[in-house]
Amino acid sequence: MNINHIKQVHFIAIGGSVMHNLALALHKRNIKVSGSDDEIYEPAAGKFKSAGLNPSIGWDVNQIKQDLDAVILGMHAKEDNPELKKAQELGLPIFSFPEFVRELSANKQRIVVGGSHGKSTITAMIMHVLKSAGKSFDYLVGAELEGFDLTVQISDAPIIIIEGDEYLASKLDPQPKFLKYDHHIGVISGIKWDHKNVFSTFEEYTKQFDLFADKTPKAGSLIYCEEDNLANIVGAKDREDVRKLPYGTHDAEINNGTTYLKTKDHGKVKINVFGKHNLQNIKAAQEICNILGITDDKFYTAIASFKGAKNRLELLAENGGIKVFKDYAHAPSKLKATVNALHHQYSPEKICIAYELHTFSSLDKEFIQEYKDTLKNADAALIYINPKNLKIEGESALNENDVKKAFNKTDIEFFDNENDLKEALISQKGKVKTFAFLSSGHFGDLNISETAQTLVQ
CATH class of the missing domain: 3.40.1190.10 (Mur-like, catalytic domain)
Known part of the structure; x- marks a missing residue:
C-alpha cells in the first residue's frame, strides 16, 4: 500500500495515544481522515480541534462507506463494535494500526x-x-x-x-x-x-x-x-x-x-x-x-543535547537545589530503575518518591509481590491508590499492611486521597531535596505541575 495512493481512512477508537497521532500524520499528508470513539480526552481532543478534525463521540455507522481505502481498528474497539461490523459487511480493508504502519x-x-x-x-x-x-x-x-x-x-x-x-x-x-x-x-x-x-x-x-x-x-x-x-x-x-x-x-x-x-x-x-x-x-x-x-x-x-522524552524522568521544577521529577514508571522494574537512578545521581541527598499503584497488574494482590525492595533506596516513600481504579478493576482494596508487606518497607506512607498525599509531600520540604512522581496515571485529580512548583518554592 503506497501512502500516495490513499485518499480516505477511518479510525475506529481514534482517541488512543498512537491512533490519534497516526490520524493527524495522515491528515498532514492531505488524506481525508474520519474517526470515532466513545470518549476523546486531552491532548487528543485539543490536537483534533487545532487540525480542524471533528471525530464522532460515539459510534456512527454512517461514516463507514464503500469508498474508504482503509479502516484502522484500535485496541479499545471490541469485536461487536457497530462500525467494525459494518466495515466487515462491506468487505473493506481493516487493519490494526501496527498492520497499517507495516503496509505503509x-x-x-x-x-x-x-x-x-x-x-x-x-x-x-x-x-x-x-x-x-x-x-x-x-x-x-x-x-x-x-x-x-x-x-x-x-x-x-x-x-x-x-x-x-x-x-x-x-x-x-x-x-x-x-x-x-x-x-x-x-x-x-x-x-x-x-x-x-x-x-x-x-x-x-x-x-x-x-x-x-x-x-x-x-x-x-x-x-x-x-x-x-x-x-x-x-x-x-x-x-x-x-x-x-x-x-x-x-x-x-x-x-x-x-x-x-x-x-x-x-x-x-x-x-x-x-x-x-x-x-x-x-x-x-x-x-x-x-x-x-x-x-x-x-x-x-x-x-549531549538530548533532554529526554516527555514523562521519562522529566524535570518538572527546580529551584535552590530542590528538584521535582515525573516518570512513567508503572511496573516494578521501571520503579526500581528510576529510584536507583535518583539515589545514585543525587547521593548523599535524600529523595522522596510518590508512587501510584495504577495498572491492572499493580492492583493485583498476587502480582504486587513483584515490588519487593523496589523502594529500598527511597528515603521517603508515599504510595497512592485511586479508589476508583480499584472499583473499575473489580479488585478488593489493598490496605496499608498489604502494601508495606509487598514492598518490604515498613516506613511506607499509604494514601487513597490525593489531598492527603499532597500534604504529606509538602511536609517533606526541608527534609529532602529531590522529589519524584512515578506513575502511568494521574494521582487522581492532583495537579502535579502545581504541586511541583509548591515543593520548590
Missing part, C-alpha cells in the same frame, strides 16, 4: 525497538540523533519529544524507527504489536514480566520476545542488552545469518549531580539524562545509529 513502510528499512522498559527513550534518542545529523526518516514513538510535533510521521523517507510494544494489536488480532512490523533491525532492551492482564504467566510473556527475536530476517540485526539476563538468553540464541549485537552500560561518571559519558576518542561528554538504565539506552541507540551510518563523533555531539 513496506519499502522502508524498519528498525523496531522492543523491551519491557526503555523503548520510548531509545527510540527518542535515535530520532534526536538522526534529526541532528540531517537524516530523512519516519517514526512511531510512544512519548512526546521536543522538536517533533507528532509522535508519528509517515513520508517517503527510506527508513522508519518504531517503538514496538508487546501489547496486543487489536481484538481481531491478539498478537503483540512488535510482531506485526517485520523488523530488519530489532532491539530488546530488557525483559521483565509486567502485563499480567495480557500475559497471565511469566513464561507466556517471555515467549513473545523469543518470537520477536526469531522474526529477525537473514542478514538482519538483533541488538540486545547482555546485562539483562532474559534479554541475553533470548538474544544470544543461534539464528541463521542474523547479526547479534549485545550491548551493556556506557561508561560514565557523576560529578556534582551531572553525568558525563567517558569515551575513548571524544573525551568526557556531558549529558542531560542519568541513571544506569539511560546509560544502557544510550548504548542501544548508538549501536543502531552506527548501523544507519552515524559516526560516533556525530552521535556524541547530538546525544
Whole structure:
C-alpha cells in the first residue's frame, strides 16, 4: 500500500495515544481522515480541534462507506463494535494500526525497538540523533519529544524507527504489536514480566520476545542488552545469518549531580539524562545509529543535547537545589530503575518518591509481590491508590499492611486521597531535596505541575 495512493481512512477508537497521532500524520499528508470513539480526552481532543478534525463521540455507522481505502481498528474497539461490523459487511480493508504502519513502510528499512522498559527513550534518542545529523526518516514513538510535533510521521523517507510494544494489536488480532512490523533491525532492551492482564504467566510473556527475536530476517540485526539476563538468553540464541549485537552500560561518571559519558576518542561528554538504565539506552541507540551510518563523533555531539522524552524522568521544577521529577514508571522494574537512578545521581541527598499503584497488574494482590525492595533506596516513600481504579478493576482494596508487606518497607506512607498525599509531600520540604512522581496515571485529580512548583518554592 503506497501512502500516495490513499485518499480516505477511518479510525475506529481514534482517541488512543498512537491512533490519534497516526490520524493527524495522515491528515498532514492531505488524506481525508474520519474517526470515532466513545470518549476523546486531552491532548487528543485539543490536537483534533487545532487540525480542524471533528471525530464522532460515539459510534456512527454512517461514516463507514464503500469508498474508504482503509479502516484502522484500535485496541479499545471490541469485536461487536457497530462500525467494525459494518466495515466487515462491506468487505473493506481493516487493519490494526501496527498492520497499517507495516503496509505503509513496506519499502522502508524498519528498525523496531522492543523491551519491557526503555523503548520510548531509545527510540527518542535515535530520532534526536538522526534529526541532528540531517537524516530523512519516519517514526512511531510512544512519548512526546521536543522538536517533533507528532509522535508519528509517515513520508517517503527510506527508513522508519518504531517503538514496538508487546501489547496486543487489536481484538481481531491478539498478537503483540512488535510482531506485526517485520523488523530488519530489532532491539530488546530488557525483559521483565509486567502485563499480567495480557500475559497471565511469566513464561507466556517471555515467549513473545523469543518470537520477536526469531522474526529477525537473514542478514538482519538483533541488538540486545547482555546485562539483562532474559534479554541475553533470548538474544544470544543461534539464528541463521542474523547479526547479534549485545550491548551493556556506557561508561560514565557523576560529578556534582551531572553525568558525563567517558569515551575513548571524544573525551568526557556531558549529558542531560542519568541513571544506569539511560546509560544502557544510550548504548542501544548508538549501536543502531552506527548501523544507519552515524559516526560516533556525530552521535556524541547530538546525544549531549538530548533532554529526554516527555514523562521519562522529566524535570518538572527546580529551584535552590530542590528538584521535582515525573516518570512513567508503572511496573516494578521501571520503579526500581528510576529510584536507583535518583539515589545514585543525587547521593548523599535524600529523595522522596510518590508512587501510584495504577495498572491492572499493580492492583493485583498476587502480582504486587513483584515490588519487593523496589523502594529500598527511597528515603521517603508515599504510595497512592485511586479508589476508583480499584472499583473499575473489580479488585478488593489493598490496605496499608498489604502494601508495606509487598514492598518490604515498613516506613511506607499509604494514601487513597490525593489531598492527603499532597500534604504529606509538602511536609517533606526541608527534609529532602529531590522529589519524584512515578506513575502511568494521574494521582487522581492532583495537579502535579502545581504541586511541583509548591515543593520548590
